[in-house]
Amino acid sequence: MGHLFRWLLRIAAGLILLSVLAALLIYYLAAQSLPEYDKELALPGLSSPVEIVRDNANVPHIFGSYGASDEDVYFGLGYAHAQDRLWQMAVMRRTAQGRLSEIFGTRTVETDTYLRRLDLYRLAQQSVEVQSPEAMAALKSYAAGVNARLLEINEDALGRGAPEMFLFGMPLPPWQPADSIAIMKLMALQLSGHMREEVLRARTSLALNDETRIKDILPDAPGTGITALPEYAELVPGARRFASADSTEEDSLLFPVAPRGLAGASNAWAAAPSRSAAGGTLLANDPHLGLSAPGVWYLARLELGTGGVIGGTIPGIPAVITGRSDSLGWGVTSSYLDDQDLFIEKLNPENPQEYLSVDGYKDFITRPSIIKIKDEAPVTLTLRWTDNGPVLPGSMFNLAEITPPGHVVSLSWTVLSPKDTSMSAAINLMRSTSVQEAIAAGEDFIAPSQNLTLADADTIALKTVGAFPARDPKHQSKGRMPSQGWLPENRWxxxxxxADNPEFLRPAGGILGNTNNKILDRAFPDHVSFDWGDTQRVHRWQKLMQNREVHTRDSFIEAQLDTVSYTARTLLPLIGADLWFTGEAAPAGTRERQRQIALTLLSEWNGEMNEHLPEPLIYAAWVRALQARLITDELGPVAKSFRHVEPLFIERVFRDVEGASAWCNVRQSARTETCTDMARLALDDALIWIEERYGSALESLRWGDAHQATQDHAVLGNVPLLRYFVNIRQSTSGSDNTLQRGKSSGKDPDPFQNIHAAGYRGVYDFADPDSSVFIVSTGQSGHPLSRYYDDMAQLWRRGEYIPMSLDEDLARAAAVGITRITPR
Structure with a gap:
């Protein structure tokens, strides 16, 4: 027995030793790709030496030598991006190309299929030829910088450039100018949501068959100018009057189309000198995108011939997307321009290879496309285009549900242009020195459409940039639902x-801003959109801006970090009107007692969505349960598409606007339920859910336990054990409708996880430009072993910032490394 025990002990010790050795080997191999920032080297692609000075937050400050061209600085940015975010860049390029399945197998076939249908990469290649000379020079030099880093990795055996490369063995072809344009198009895809809105409105129309009730659940933003629309079944005869559950394309790995409600948001506001305490203009910007590790944004400073620029870049793109120079600041917010239309295309009954056009039946433009799949046989697609755009498969986005037999669906979208000059606009914007120059540069923007908030020494402005589709006033659905593609009045x-794009220059009140709210009221077809991203945050922003006669950098920071929910303060008095303090005495442990405790907590709450408080969780769970009770019996499976609470819907119901209280009655039950009944039942639903997840002690709840920021690695984030090293999880304040926005997932089992927020925050003060500040949500590095992988995450969570200075001496004084690159 003792002999057996000794052998078991030896085997166990051996296994432990082997595990330790394996872990050390994995660490050694992974650590080989950690970038070294303090070095001198010679690389091809440069015309003169360049210096990359990394400040103490690892922000690269890129300087050319005396007499160097801007191209050398772009080279430095490409090199820096490839040092820190090579895996991220490689994955984004493959996503745009529709070539992920070569690496990840069947998990990404759905993603590749969709990107191939759109043909984004081929369109990016065609767009290279139409860029301005400045943009073309930047693209080529940036690509040379990326490729110089790839050469260094190969020559010096630097661990394939990123630890993920060992796991997946991804080949890395040289970077091309088209790759950067493709990534910009990919960002446009992530920021565009009108196609989903059209499909959902059509599905809801088929389910409800009542225009007034459609207006309840898909409410128009406040304001006039929207006329009644026909039902979808009238627009497209033969569409089925039933609905299925949501399609699951977004569950495909790396699927780039955001779920409904997550297609882009942001805040930006500016103050003129008359409203600034220090007498200079102020500008704040926090663009909102899906959270990930590493994050989307990468901080950088470029010393160009027109002066220094600093701010947020996107790896793969050679431009500061949001930031400032000494003389100009610019910020971006999603404009919600309706730049997508779906068309129902009629097939020729005699020849399904033809579709009905304005001029009669004609052939689809077709091309085969082969998707190679790791460890599987390849799949051959036949790409089809009509005059309106690419044909999409009915299996995606529930399109089959709204498509009559004998028809297919095509997509018109501004980004599907072979002459996309958006990259040129981004380069020229960065080189602009005044508001007027920046507005002029915006003319070349095609997609994604953005509201550009601008500030120079004495002027503030907001200009919507991006191509506005010109529509016929007689368009059947006004672009709100799919329409018949063969009718000339429906086509672009x-x-x-x-010049017709919205523009606000030197406002009389000295303050302007955008929280994705409706910015103007023009009748169709001169409108911007029928669907806007915000009807709530703007009210809180107005209050904060107007409460002060003059503003400072700190008051702008305070507004960025504000967590008071205007929505909660509006809805709670409505839904709880007949419940506050009306219950009879109830013993501890009963449902009635729990309800009374919850209502008491909410009655004393000011609406602040603070991570340490219980009230935000009770409120959020209540209104979520309430909306589910109101819509499930009416909409059936379509109700699952409404993952997020629509505040205007609940307000319409409880104010009984145009008979909206009808939603409170359950059609399948014999009795007539009131809205008070629904509110009470929903509160009980919420309390039961909370008890099952977090316990029954309501006073001890923390909103932050449910509202965790999920900054997860896109590929390794679900791998057991590895996920603890690559994911960044933090309790956060804010909510769907606060200025410090943290949009929840809306998906069980964790519906309040914060998955979409301000990955970048910046505040620029032109009275003292070097006192400007910024922050990103994770860190500069994409390497999980780097100290810069998550070093900014806690600062971001706490609402802290780092200096945003163009002072070269300050950057050098605290440099963590200086890389000097000379021409080889």
Whole structure:
């Protein structure tokens, strides 16, 4: 027995030793790709030496030598991006190309299929030829910088450039100018949501068959100018009057189309000198995108011939997307421009290879496309285009549900242009020195459409940039639902003049801003959109801006970090009107007692969605359960598409606007339920859910336990054990409708996880530009072993910032490394 025990002990010790050795080997191999920032080297692609000075937050400050060209600085940015975010860049390029399945197998076939249908990469290649000379020079030099880093990795055996490369063995072809344009198009895809809105409105129309009730659940943003629309079944005869559950394309690995409600958001506001305490203009910007590790944003400073620029870049793109120079600041917010239309295309009954056009039946433009799949046989697609755009498969986005037999669906979208000059606009914007120059540069923007908030020494402005589709006033659905593609009145008629894009210059009140709210009221077809991203945050922003006669950098920071929910303060008095303090005495442990405790907590709450408080969780769970009770019996499976609470819907119901209280009655039950009944039942639903997840002690709840920021690695984030090293999870304040926005997932089992927030925050003060500040949500590095992988995450969570200075001496004084690159 003792002999057996000794052998078991030896085997166990051996296994432990082997595990330790394996872990050390994995660490050694992974650590080989950690970038070294303090070095001198010679690389091809440069015309003169360049210096990359990394400040103490690892922000690269890129300087050319005396007499160097801007191209050398772009080379430095490409090199820096490839040092820190090579895996992220490689994955984004493959996503745009529709070539992920070569690496990840069947998990990404759905993603590749969709990207191939759109043909984004081929369109990016065609767009290279139409870029401005400055943009073309930047793209080529940036690509040379990336490729110089790839050469260094190969020559010096630097661990394939990123630890993920060992796991997946991804080949890395040289970077091309088209790759950067493709990544910009990919960002446009992530920021565009009108296609989903069209499908959902059509499905809801089929389910409800009542225009007034459709207006309840898909409410128009406040304001006039929207006329009644026909039902979808009238637009497209033969569409089925039933609904299925949501399609699951977004569950495909790395699927780039955001779920409904997550297609882009952001905040930006500016103050003129008359409203600034220090007498200079102020500008704040926090763009909102899906959270990930590493994050989307990468901080950088470029010393160009026109002066220094600093701010947020996106790896793969050679431009500061949001930031400032000494003389100009710019910020971006999603404009919600309706730049996508779906068309129902009729097939020729005699020849399904033809579709009905304005001029009769004609052939689809077709091309085969082969998707190679790791360890599987390849799949051959036949790409089909009509005059309106690419044909999409009915299996995606529930399109089959709204498509009559004998028809297919095509997509018109501004980004599907072979002459996309958006990259040129981004380069020229960065080189602009005044508001007027920046507005002029915006004319070349095609997609994604953005509201550009601008500030120079004495002027503030907001200009919507991006191509506006020109539509016929007689368009059947006004672009709100799929329409018949063969009717000339439904088809696009080119691009509206840039001068017609909304513009606000030198506002009389000295303050302007955008929280994705409706910015103007123009009748169709001169409108911007029927669907806007915000009807709530703007009210809180107005209050904060107007409460002060003059503003400072700190008051702008305070507004960025504000967590008071205007929505909660509006809805709670409505839904609890007949419940506050009306219950009879109830013993501890009963449902009635729990309800009374919850209502008492909410009655004393100011609406602050603070991570340490219980009230935000009780409120959020209540209104979520309430909306589910109101819509499930009416909409059936379509109700699952409404993952997030629609505040205007609940307000319409409880104010009984145009008979909206009808939603409170359950059609399948014999009795007539009131809205008070629904509110009470929903509160009980919420309390039961909370008890099952977090316990029954309501006073001890923490909103932050449910509202965790999920900054997860896109590929390794679900791998057992590895996920603890690559994912960044933090309790956060804010909510769907606060200025410090933290959009929840809306998906069980963790519906309140914060998955979409401000990955970048910046505040620029032109009275003292070097006192400007910024922050990103994770860190500069994409390497999980780097100290810079998550070093900014806690600062971001706490609402802290780092200096945003163009002072070269300050950057050098605290440098963590200086890389000097000379021409080889």
């Amino acid at each position: 008629q080119g691009r509206a003049p840039y």
